[in-house]
Amino acid sequence: MKKADIEFRQNCIYSKIFDDIYFDSEDGIKESKFVYTRAFEFNDNQDFIIAELGFGIGLNFFLCLERFYEEKIPKRLFYVSLEGFYIEKNELRDIYKKLGFYDRFKEYLEHFLAFYPKAKDGIYRFYFRDCFLDLVFSDATKMIKELDFKADVWFLDGFNPKNNKELFDDFMIKEIARLSKKGASLHTFSASTSLQKSLKKFGFHIEKKKGFKKREMIIAKFDNFDFDDTKAYFTRLYQNKAQKIAIIGSGIAGLSLAYELSLRNFDVEIFDKKDKISDGASGNESGILSSLILKKGVLLGEFSEFSFYEASRFYRQILALKPDGVLEIAHNDLMKDRFFNQKDNILFKINENKAFLEDGLSLKPRQICKALFEKSGAKLHLKHEFIAFSYENTFTLKFKNQSERKGFDILIYALGSDSKDFINYEFMKLSKVRGQLSLAKPFLDNRFALSSKGYVCVKEKDFQVFGASYDRTNSSKEPSMQDDKNNLENIKEFLTDDIVPEIIGSRVSFRSYSSDRFMIAGAFYDENFYKENYKKLFWTKNKAQKKAKNLPNLYLSIAHGSRAFASAIIAARYICALINNEPLGIEKKFVEQIHPARFLIRKLRKGLL
Structure with a gap:
């Protein structure tokens, strides 16, 4: 992801890339309120969606969040913002301090910065009280086609269209129309003729208003535009509220759903055939949160990275878990090639055949499910x-x-x-795969989880978990001594001659896989x-x-x-x-x-x- 190149000039944040200012310290908040954050009305629907081109330092978001909490309507706010230029966490904090905004937004800003993502393209969710922020890092002209929602309000922020034409052209306006509800309003400081033509072309009605310290600006209302959907079989269908x-x-699939649904005030009931919660594969004593490391461009690998990193951020935000890292070791030539191919991936600190995932977690699955x-x-x-x-x-x-x-x-x-x-x-085609993990008296004082042919979790007070077997043909629920031996064999590279784990138990569970x-x-x-x-x-x-x-x-x-x-x-x-x-x-x-x-x-x- 590209890095922002910012400097201060006479109390203004200035982008050297676009030769333009973000705003100045004296009028930044006033301008944001006038053009964007106070230029629309919240409705009394359950949910309200605001979308934005150009997150910048997040001022529009924090002002909207402030207003949302003041007015207490609607019940939930969803805010989606695209940003193509990364600002480092400490630099963001310094910007707010230099502009004199820090004390006003400190509570929101520090919560945001605590879970601020790395400089990597992707969609990153932040949880605020009754508010969900999706910060989308990427070139907006590429990522906007990957988004799916219907916004109530659009902010076309960003820099002067003369310096940033691709954010205001026909392609982008068509995508914005696709992502707009009927009646959605669009707000921008610009009143350029080319922008007006694009908006009209894709179903917006234009209203000109007096601008902030300028002659005029645009507010547009979306009416309708017909879009061809060549993949309608994958497109979501809107259903009545329930x-x-x-x-x-x-298990974790059901309980993470129950939690997320509770944030939307649904009445949820969970049914399970067992006599205690998460008694299947989600009930293991210890576990690891890690990612597949496949070659670049392999969608399974990209999805694994995305779900791993977002899950890590979720557990940090919701359950206050702290990453202790996972060390992945390539144990064959194919894996070594994959590690080499991913040596520049910011999620993996790769050195030859070792990859340290600092966002990895040592999990206590049963405790997570209960929480x-x-x-x-x-x-x-x-x-x-x-x-x-x-x-x-x-x-x-x-x-x-x-x-x-x-x-x-x-x-x-x-x-x-x-x-x-x-x-x-x-x-x-679904398969039911048997897995057996082994429990031993604590035998290895590893500060973080280790993973290669097998894995070794961080030790607990009285035990340490390692494993696990993978068997599509065995349906037995009873532990196998041979599986324990195989688990031991698969972690030999982590052991020295004087370390002989003493197995004190085993646990069998079954997992579901797709083809x-x-x-x-x-x-x-x-x-x-x-x-x-x-x-x-x-x-x-x-x-x-x-x-x-x-x-x-x-x-x-x-x-x-x-x-x-x-x-x-x-x-x-x-x-x-x-x-x-x-x-x-x-x-x-x-x-x-x-x-x-x-x-x-x-x-x-x-x-x-």
Whole structure:
């Protein structure tokens, strides 16, 4: 990501790249209020979405947040801001101090800076009280096509159009129109003729107003513009608002969903067949939050990086966990090539065959699940083995040896390894993989988790976890001495001759995997509709497609494999966005990889059906 090149000139923040000022210390707040943050009205909807080109130092956001808390409407604020030039954390703080803004925004600013991301392209979510900020780092002309939301208000910030033409051209205005609700307002300091022409071309009505210390500026209202959707089968469908939600499964997939849904004031109930919470793979004594390290441009690797880093930031923001790092070691030539290819990746500090992920976490999975459950305020029903459901406007859930539960507006499957028994799409191949981890008396005084053929967690008071086996053919729930021996063999590179771990226990759990190793998250799709309406996709793949059809109010978050404590956080964010019609918080290129219909669509696009 490009770095901003900033200096102070006569109380102004000046960009040497664009030969223009951000604003000056005397009038910066006044100008922001006049042009942007006080130039629109909040409505009384549950949620309000503001989008912005040019985050800069974040002044517009903090002023909007300040106003949101003052007026107390709407109930939740979503703010999406694109920024192509990175300012270092300490430099941002110094800017606020030099401008004299620091004391006013200290509480918000310091919370923001505590979770400020590295200089890497991506979408980074910040949690404020009743407010979600998605800070989008990238060249806006590239990343804007990866975004999906419908804004109530747009801020066209940035620098003078003469110096930054690409942010105000037809391409960008068309994308802004795509991301706007009917009636959305657009605010900009500029009144250039070329901008006005572009806005009119893509469905905006122009209103000129007196500018701030200038003759005039533009406020535009979006009416309508027809867009061709060549991938309508992956496009989300807006559904009626719901209130009561049932989640099947109390592992990390279900509990991260329960927490996120609670932030939107949904009434959530969780059902699990076990007699205690997160008793499957999410109930291990210790775990590791890390990332795959694959070659650049491999989407599975990019998604793994994104979910790893955002999960790390989530646990820091929500549960106050502190990263202690993970050391990944390449144990064969293929992995060494991948490490070399990623040597400049800011998430991985790579030295030859070693990669230190400073944002990695040593996890206590059961404690994390318990904390998220408590924070969610959800109702929990244990010993409820889900069998089936019926649907007629609302869901009725059926359980083995338990009474039916009725009146749920939405049902979400977060079934873990049981997913294979409940989901029967033709081309969705799910596998149930057995994993055994081993527990020993503390044997290694490692400050951070170690991972290679096997992994070694940071020691606890009375035990240390290492593992884990991976077996698609074994369905036994009983621990195996041979698996313990194999686990020991796989961590030999971390041991010296005088260290002989004394195994004191084992734990077997099962994980769900998809055939392409991506998680599966989103709405259940209508398979018959897809097969009928997209059967000619091989010939029409580049043409506009018919709007898709889903099964009503039914969602799933499954196939998280061994990295559920990363991907489940993204799945929860994504599913909440689908349910609540809010910014996705995930790039569209990843949506195509996690969408439940992807397996069928790949067949159709290749003409194999």
